[in-house]
Amino acid sequence: MTAAQATAPATAQAATRQATPRRTAWGVVRSVLYAVGLPLVLLAAWWVATADSESPFNPPLSEILATFGPTWFSGDSFADTRFVQDVLPSLGRLLVGYAIALVLGIGLGVLIGAVRPLRELAEPVLEFFRAIPPPVMVPVLMLFLGVGTSMRVFVIATGALWPILLNTVEGVRGLDPVLKDTARAFRFGRWGRVRRLMLPGASPQIVTGARQALSIAIILMVISEMFAARDGLGFSVVQFQRSFAVPEMWSGVIMLGLLGVLLSFVFRVATAAVLAWYHGYLRSQRGGA
Amino acid sequence: MSSPMLDVRALNKVYAGRGDPVEAIADLSFQVSDGELVCVVGPSGAGKTTLLRCLAGLLPATSGDVALAGEPVTGPPQGMAVVLQEYGRSLFPWMTVAQNVELPLKEKGVARGERSRLVGEALEAVGLADVGRSYPWQLSGGMQQRVAIARAAAYEPQVLLMDEPFAAVDAQTRFELEDLVRALWKGLGVTVVFVTHDIDEAIYLGERVLVLSARPTVLLEDVRVDLGAERDQLETRGAPEFARLRTHVYELVQQAKLGVRSLADARLTHAG
Ligand SMILES: Nc1ncnc2c1ncn2[C@@H]1O[C@H](COP(=O)(O)OP(=O)(O)OP(=O)(O)O)[C@@H](O)[C@H]1O
Ligand SMILES: [Mg+2]
Numbered sequence: 001m002t003a004a005q006a007t008a009p010a011t012a013q014a015a016t017r018q019a020t021p022r023r024t025a026w027g028v029v030r031s032v033l034y035a036v037g038l039p040l041v042l043l044a045a046w047w048v049a050t051a052d053s054e055s056p057f058n059p060p061l062s063e064i065l066a067t068f069g070p071t072w073f074s075g076d077s078f079a080d081t082r083f084v085q086d087v088l089p090s091l092g093r094l095l096v097g098y099a100i101a102l103v104l105g106i107g108l109g110v111l112i113g114a115v116r117p118l119r120e121l122a123e124p125v126l127e128f129f130r131a132i133p134p135p136v137m138v139p140v141l142m143l144f145l146g147v148g149t150s151m152r153v154f155v156i157a158t159g160a161l162w163p164i165l166l167n168t169v170e171g172v173r174g175l176d177p178v179l180k181d182t183a184r185a186f187r188f189g190r191w192g193r194v195r196r197l198m199l200p201g202a203s204p205q206i207v208t209g210a211r212q213a214l215s216i217a218i219i220l221m222v223i224s225e226m227f228a229a230r231d232g233l234g235f236s237v238v239q240f241q242r243s244f245a246v247p248e249m250w251s252g253v254i255m256l257g258l259l260g261v262l263l264s265f266v267f268r269v270a271t272a273a274v275l276a277w278y279h280g281y282l283r284s285q286r287g288g289a
Numbered sequence: 290m291s292s293p294m295l296d297v298r299a300l301n302k303v304y305a306g307r308g309d310p311v312e313a314i315a316d317l318s319f320q321v322s323d324g325e326l327v328c329v330v331g332p333s334g335a336g337k338t339t340l341l342r343c344l345a346g347l348l349p350a351t352s353g354d355v356a357l358a359g360e361p362v363t364g365p366p367q368g369m370a371v372v373l374q375e376y377g378r379s380l381f382p383w384m385t386v387a388q389n390v391e392l393p394l395k396e397k398g399v400a401r402g403e404r405s406r407l408v409g410e411a412l413e414a415v416g417l418a419d420v421g422r423s424y425p426w427q428l429s430g431g432m433q434q435r436v437a438i439a440r441a442a443a444y445e446p447q448v449l450l451m452d453e454p455f456a457a458v459d460a461q462t463r464f465e466l467e468d469l470v471r472a473l474w475k476g477l478g479v480t481v482v483f484v485t486h487d488i489d490e491a492i493y494l495g496e497r498v499l500v501l502s503a504r505p506t507v508l509l510e511d512v513r514v515d516l517g518a519e520r521d522q523l524e525t526r527g528a529p530e531f532a533r534l535r536t537h538v539y540e541l542v543q544q545a546k547l548g549v550r551s552l553a554d555a556r557l558t559h560a561g
Pocket of ligand 1: 306312313331338
């Protein structure tokens with residue numbers, strides 16, 4: 001290779017573009033302010049608007065917040081609290097259902113996206129299922145699966161499946177044919193093509209689908225607990241409402257909101273590494289660093 | 290001479306998609322022996338890419354045969370590397386430059402230590418040793434092109450196919466890359482088929498130049514290039530023999546554009 005080295009062009013480093021903009025301390029502070037700014041304003045507005053409220057259905061925010069702790073975190077022992085008795089089971093069902101949807105959605109999505117005859121066969125059916133609002137499946141599935149945990153997990157899984165599946169199909173189908181030819185020319189094996197071409201290549205779409213699926217899964221978690229349930233966050237909110245424990249009911253709504261924020265934060269952290277390349281790539285395609 | 294590395298016999302390719310079938314390659318036969326560097330020129334749309342994809346096993350021939358080292362090519366064969374015309378899009382954007390070069394070696398089953406040696410050497414050879422950790426989209430077009438070449442070189446192929454690899458780089462980089470290809474070719478002892486629409490480039494690089502007719506393609510002439518083993522951008526391009534070949538191939542391509550389909554029919558005014 002010595003002959004080649006002699007002729008090697010030496011312009012390399014100079015042309016490299018800056019990958020990511022530098023993050024200053026002020027930049028971090030500013031993004032935190034942006035993130036919490038609007039919620040704080042809304043809470044303040046809620047607080048002020050309800051401060052003198054006499055309405056039994058719309059108690060002051062101060063009262064709701066005061067009941068938040070006792071409602072969810074009081075009991076003879078920690079294991080007895082509503083947090084452990086209701087919130088954690090909800091969360092467990094959510095995560096199991098969501099995980100099933102992820103595995104099935106990505107697995108089937110890669111298969112359908114990669115095999116053209118399969119795709120042509122499956123696409124109309126997928127569109128049909130996607131068009132059905134998932135909550136409508138709850139009463140249907142109750143008939144088949146009863147009213148236990150498996151029904152609720154199943155509802156979450158089947159509802160969250162579609163955005164993941166359809167986005168994965170889209171992502172795999174949209175792979176650049178030049179990349180596919182490259183993988184073929186270098187004789188990638190079947191598994192190598194899946195792992196090193198399709199999954200990373202479709203990852204932006206997969207993440208998009210997974211994000212939509214997470215919102216759907218949370219909604220279905222609550223809805224599935226409103227039918228003949230014995231525990232769960234959705235069940236608690238309905239129970240409070242029926243017994244006119246209005247501040248407690250509102251605290252359940254807040255708990256649900258907090259859970260959603262927490263989950264989407266975890267989601268963002270978990271997917272940031274997967275998509276780091278994609279953001280840089282998009283920026284370079286737009287012709288700027 | 291022993292049996293050829295590449296043997297193309299009565300190759301015919303018809304694209305039968307939606308609409309009318311397109312006959313891209315009418316009838317092509319030629320051979321490339323082990324360690325040769327052969328360039329392919331022809332008018333735009335002549336079927337050069339089609340030919341290369343047939344050689345690479347990426348496209349099935351409609352009829353005729355392609356054989357690599359005596360084995361019929363039915364899919365991408367072992368020991369062959371390809372640099373595609375759309376080189377920028379052929380790099381995996383989610384991997385760094387070094388990972389891109391390494392990936393085919395992983396799939397080939399090369400051991401880790403050997404892999405990092407090959408990757409290092411290949412990047413060194415194309416002058417990109419210091420950008421291994423960058424992503425392809427952070428590089429200029431010419432650098433991306435060199436990554437694609439490094440990836441092919443690290444693969445240690447017996448046969449290297451390149452499709453208009455320098456079409457989109459500036460003239461200066463182009464000269465550097467041409468010398469790089471010559472150097473790699475000599476260093477690796479690899480058989481090279483190099484497609485280009487640039488006549489000067491074909492003559493400068495090749496030991497032979499295959500001139501194709503317009504679509505549907507036949508071989509107009511198999512031109513031998515006697516410019517010696519050592520080529521130099523200034524001296525070689527200034528040599529009288531270079532000028533003679535250049536005139537000859539230029540006229541052939543012009544005739545090809547006018548629809549001439551055999552050397553006998555070609556009206557060459559500057560007979561050399
Ligand atoms: N997938 C395809 N389906 C139908 N026709 C095609 C297809 N690919 C190429 N062709 C046709 O075959 C002919 C040869 O195309 P090819 O890409 O091989 O030409 P080329 O010599 O590489 O051209 P260029 O110099 O512009 O790269 C063209 O007329 C083109 O329209
Ligand atoms: Mg072409």
